[in-house]
Amino acid sequence: MRAIFFLLIFLSQNIFAQESDSLIIRKFFNEELSKGKSYSMLDHLSNKIGGRLSGSPQAAQAVEWGKKTMEFLGFDKVWLQEVMVPHWVRGEKEQAKIISGKEKTEVRICALGNSVGTQKNGITATIIEVKNFKELEKLGRKNIEGKIVFFNRALDPTFITTGAAYGKGVDQRGGGASEAAKYGAVGVVVRSMTLAMDDHPHTGAMIYKDSVAKIPACAISTIGATKLSDAIKLNADTKFYFRQTCEMLPDEKSFNVIGEILGSEFPEEIIVVGGHLDSWDNGDGASDDGTGIVQSIEALRLFKVLGIRPRRTIRAVLFMNEESGVRGGDKYAELAKNNNEKHIAAIESDGGGFTPRSFGVDNEKAISKMQPWVELLKQYGISEIKKSWGGGGTDINPLKKEGTTLIGYHCDSQRYFDYHHSEIDTFDKVNKRELELGTGCIAAMIWLISEYGL
Amino acid sequence: MRAIFFLLIFLSQNIFAQESDSLIIRKFFNEELSKGKSYSMLDHLSNKIGGRLSGSPQAAQAVEWGKKTMEFLGFDKVWLQEVMVPHWVRGEKEQAKIISGKEKTEVRICALGNSVGTQKNGITATIIEVKNFKELEKLGRKNIEGKIVFFNRALDPTFITTGAAYGKGVDQRGGGASEAAKYGAVGVVVRSMTLAMDDHPHTGAMIYKDSVAKIPACAISTIGATKLSDAIKLNADTKFYFRQTCEMLPDEKSFNVIGEILGSEFPEEIIVVGGHLDSWDNGDGASDDGTGIVQSIEALRLFKVLGIRPRRTIRAVLFMNEESGVRGGDKYAELAKNNNEKHIAAIESDGGGFTPRSFGVDNEKAISKMQPWVELLKQYGISEIKKSWGGGGTDINPLKKEGTTLIGYHCDSQRYFDYHHSEIDTFDKVNKRELELGTGCIAAMIWLISEYGL
Numbered sequence: 001m002r003a004i005f006f007l008l009i010f011l012s013q014n015i016f017a018q019e020s021d022s023l024i025i026r027k028f029f030n031e032e033l034s035k036g037k038s039y040s041m042l043d044h045l046s047n048k049i050g051g052r053l054s055g056s057p058q059a060a061q062a063v064e065w066g067k068k069t070m071e072f073l074g075f076d077k078v079w080l081q082e083v084m085v086p087h088w089v090r091g092e093k094e095q096a097k098i099i100s101g102k103e104k105t106e107v108r109i110c111a112l113g114n115s116v117g118t119q120k121n122g123i124t125a126t127i128i129e130v131k132n133f134k135e136l137e138k139l140g141r142k143n144i145e146g147k148i149v150f151f152n153r154a155l156d157p158t159f160i161t162t163g164a165a166y167g168k169g170v171d172q173r174g175g176g177a178s179e180a181a182k183y184g185a186v187g188v189v190v191r192s193m194t195l196a197m198d199d200h201p202h203t204g205a206m207i208y209k210d211s212v213a214k215i216p217a218c219a220i221s222t223i224g225a226t227k228l229s230d231a232i233k234l235n236a237d238t239k240f241y242f243r244q245t246c247e248m249l250p251d252e253k254s255f256n257v258i259g260e261i262l263g264s265e266f267p268e269e270i271i272v273v274g275g276h277l278d279s280w281d282n283g284d285g286a287s288d289d290g291t292g293i294v295q296s297i298e299a300l301r302l303f304k305v306l307g308i309r310p311r312r313t314i315r316a317v318l319f320m321n322e323e324s325g326v327r328g329g330d331k332y333a334e335l336a337k338n339n340n341e342k343h344i345a346a347i348e349s350d351g352g353g354f355t356p357r358s359f360g361v362d363n364e365k366a367i368s369k370m371q372p373w374v375e376l377l378k379q380y381g382i383s384e385i386k387k388s389w390g391g392g393g394t395d396i397n398p399l400k401k402e403g404t405t406l407i408g409y410h411c412d413s414q415r416y417f418d419y420h421h422s423e424i425d426t427f428d429k430v431n432k433r434e435l436e437l438g439t440g441c442i443a444a445m446i447w448l449i450s451e452y453g454l
Numbered sequence: 455m456r457a458i459f460f461l462l463i464f465l466s467q468n469i470f471a472q473e474s475d476s477l478i479i480r481k482f483f484n485e486e487l488s489k490g491k492s493y494s495m496l497d498h499l500s501n502k503i504g505g506r507l508s509g510s511p512q513a514a515q516a517v518e519w520g521k522k523t524m525e526f527l528g529f530d531k532v533w534l535q536e537v538m539v540p541h542w543v544r545g546e547k548e549q550a551k552i553i554s555g556k557e558k559t560e561v562r563i564c565a566l567g568n569s570v571g572t573q574k575n576g577i578t579a580t581i582i583e584v585k586n587f588k589e590l591e592k593l594g595r596k597n598i599e600g601k602i603v604f605f606n607r608a609l610d611p612t613f614i615t616t617g618a619a620y621g622k623g624v625d626q627r628g629g630g631a632s633e634a635a636k637y638g639a640v641g642v643v644v645r646s647m648t649l650a651m652d653d654h655p656h657t658g659a660m661i662y663k664d665s666v667a668k669i670p671a672c673a674i675s676t677i678g679a680t681k682l683s684d685a686i687k688l689n690a691d692t693k694f695y696f697r698q699t700c701e702m703l704p705d706e707k708s709f710n711v712i713g714e715i716l717g718s719e720f721p722e723e724i725i726v727v728g729g730h731l732d733s734w735d736n737g738d739g740a741s742d743d744g745t746g747i748v749q750s751i752e753a754l755r756l757f758k759v760l761g762i763r764p765r766r767t768i769r770a771v772l773f774m775n776e777e778s779g780v781r782g783g784d785k786y787a788e789l790a791k792n793n794n795e796k797h798i799a800a801i802e803s804d805g806g807g808f809t810p811r812s813f814g815v816d817n818e819k820a821i822s823k824m825q826p827w828v829e830l831l832k833q834y835g836i837s838e839i840k841k842s843w844g845g846g847g848t849d850i851n852p853l854k855k856e857g858t859t860l861i862g863y864h865c866d867s868q869r870y871f872d873y874h875h876s877e878i879d880t881f882d883k884v885n886k887r888e889l890e891l892g893t894g895c896i897a898a899m900i901w902l903i904s905e906y907g908l
Contacts (some may be wrong), residue, residue, distance in 0.1 A: 031609040034612055412866065433869075
């Protein structure tokens with residue numbers, strides 16, 4: 001009898017808690033969907049500042065904007081964290097041609113991030129197509145030396161989550177140049193990392209190995225890749241010409257931008273929400289990762305404007321340099337450790353501002369604590385809180401060694417890689433309501449962690 | 455012991471069934487995502503044929519295209535069902551101005567479907583703003599007679615499903631003209647039924663009551679509505695001018711287009727999947743409802759191309775005249791009854807080709823039978839099979855009185871009303887993979903019903 005009595009009390013407490021959580025969460029969404037600032041902030045970041053390569057004047061403007069915005073919103077504390085970042089510049093518009101006998105066909109390329117340039121007049125060489133590093137190894141130096149290598153393994157469209165398809169293809173972009181250089185290649189052309197068939201080349205980071213020559217690397221649009229592959233099939237002596245004047249300059253001083261609202265009961269327990277302030281330069285960086293930036297700021301603004309004081313400290317972090325080095329993420333984790341800060345959870349939004357789907361969490365204990373929350377978030381589009389492959393996000397992953405629970409906000413993935421790292425990653429691709437629903441879900445997740453801990 | 459033995463057999467059969475269903479469903483998705491035809495069919499319907507008002511030459515072309523397409527795909531039987539449809543034409547480009555004293559401001563409008571035109575030179579009258587029919591009643595004839603009534607109740611952005619917001623607002627468009635005419639209004643202007651703030655007016659059906667005068671009705675863009683409301687606030691004598699030459703012509707002969715694959719075991723049990731072939735004329739009708747049309751045809755093509763013979767008969771129905779009379783839907787149900795056909799289920803896709811979310815079903819018995827299927831469909835985006843408000847879809851609802859289970863395919867709703875019935879309901883708004891995932895989910899649902907009945 002007594003057991004039943006306590007069970008009833010326990011159940012009713014839980015039910016009341018769920019009800020009041022549900023009302024708080026509804027307030028976040030009502031405010032955001034009717035008077036939200038996510039979209040107008042994104043408009044400014046995308047259209048007034050634009051592409052924000054690490055070390056660029058635009059990245060500096062974005063830092064300034066982020067700081068002023070959070071100060072204007074009246075967060076309890078706003079500050080900058082200095083960090084030195086790589087400073088790569090694209091240079092002049094890239095050029096490329098397929099040369100088959102006397103026929104020359106222009107194709108659209110862009111330099112990969114961190115790549116060296118070609119000679120001033122570009123390079124021309126016979127081009128050879130491979131699908132992966134194994135094929136390269138099989139072909140060996142005798143077939144590759146002096147040639148340009150064309151990595152043309154398409155992303156697999158049968159993956160339902162596009163990030164999984166990307167994950168299986170991106171080795172070509174990241175490591176292709178150094179792999180090819182091992183066998184004496186003079187340049188690499190990589191099929192754009194997108195599932196769409198169009199004429200927009202997609203840039204993204206590549207990394208040189210120290211042990212081999214640094215050869216220039218570019219991405220070709222998927223339409224260009226198809227043309228190039230067809231040309232090689234027709235004529236094995238097909239040549240490729242490309243010219244790019246990109247270069248790596250000395251490191252630049254930059255900043256993470258941080259704003260926080262102090263917790264009322266456990267101010268020493270910190271919940272981070274963040275995205276990255278830098279972007280590639282060819283588009284305006286709206287989806288990668290302007291959306292994560294404005295959702296992070298806006299989630300805190302919702303607490304502020306609704307007069308909801310969190311029990312734990314909540315902190316919006318605008319990380320610098322995710323795209324080409326993660327220096328901001330590393331610096332943040334380093335300082336968190338040095339300052340003995342206790343980060344109980346970090347949430348990252350870096351998959352675009354599309355319609356909400358799920359949260360991915362890096363540890364089973366937290367996942368199991370969060371399961372009742374799915375019922376609260378379901379009506380807003382969150383159908384699961386589940387184990388996440390690859391942690392919560394590139395910027396927050398360095399916090400893992402301090403035992404922080406890492407959480408990725410996962411919105412719908414179908415459109416993301418259509419725009420990602422390309423000239424069509426622009427403001428008009430983001431839907432106002434989808435962005436706002438994401439902000440609401442993130443604010444709700446912060447609220448629940450702040451109330452109940454992990 | 456024996457009970458446990460049978461339980462084990464039962465469980466293992468169920469597990470094997472789920473496994474083999476899961477493989478079949480995976481085949482649908484693999485085929486569709488790598489070699490699907492949904493997108494190229496939609497390209498043709500949207501860009502080669504375009505907007506398809508009932509009774510228009512484009513609607514006739516779409517009928518021809520639908521029949522030829524399904525014949526080419528080798529369905530077991532393809533046929534037309536004759537149906538007389540309303541034939542409303544828009545006429546010349548509509549014009550409108552806000553007139554405040556000497557100041558004239560052009561605004562963007564479009565005639566509502568079924569509306570009469572204005573006089574040849576347009577009409578000009580004092581305009582009065584209301585939010586709903588109650589306000590109209592309160593104002594009464596003395597305040598309304600001789601004026602134009604402006605219905606300006608915005609859709610409520612705090613609804614999470616946009617269809618719910620639309621449902622709460624659309625009385626203004628559908629019945630506003632006759633309500634205003636009761637009090638002697640000479641015209642109505644209705645705020646566009648969209649949650650977006652932009653300059654695209656959204657058309658859609660309105661219906662006249664027989665008992666009152668037929669006065670011209672148009673939709674104004676949400677930006678225009680804001681300007682107009684501001685002008686009225688500043689000057690209560692603000693006038694409005696609009697001109698539209700739309701008119702209702704005599705009914706035209708048209709057709710539903712039907713293709714079917716016969717069931718191997720229960721050919722007399724029919725599962726319908728459909729969308730509507732007609733559309734409004736200002737855009738190209740890609741999202742409303744080109745997507746439903748191509749998903750319906752493609753779902754059957756997947757069975758055909760994969761050599762999967764359904765146990766029950768499956769039928770793609772391209773309904774005519776959903777937008778302005780539902781004559782095709784009514785005719786289909788009438789003939790189904792006259793021919794003693796047994797329709798066990800009907801699925802409609804008429805919410806765009808966005809990323810999959812759920813199926814809505816009109817009866818609890820079917821919902822409960824379908825619950826184990828959620829597990830099979832979850833990885834493809836279907837997080838729920840649940841009770842649906844408003845049946846499965848306008849075209850299939852007339853089948854309800856025959857006891858057919860009605861099922862709506864529900865994709866993500868956030869973007870739909872941004873485009874719906876406007877000039878920006880165009881092909882480029884549809885994402886290839888989102889469309890294909892929808893096709894896969896619909897094919898999977900047909901497969902499961904065909905295998906297990908309802």
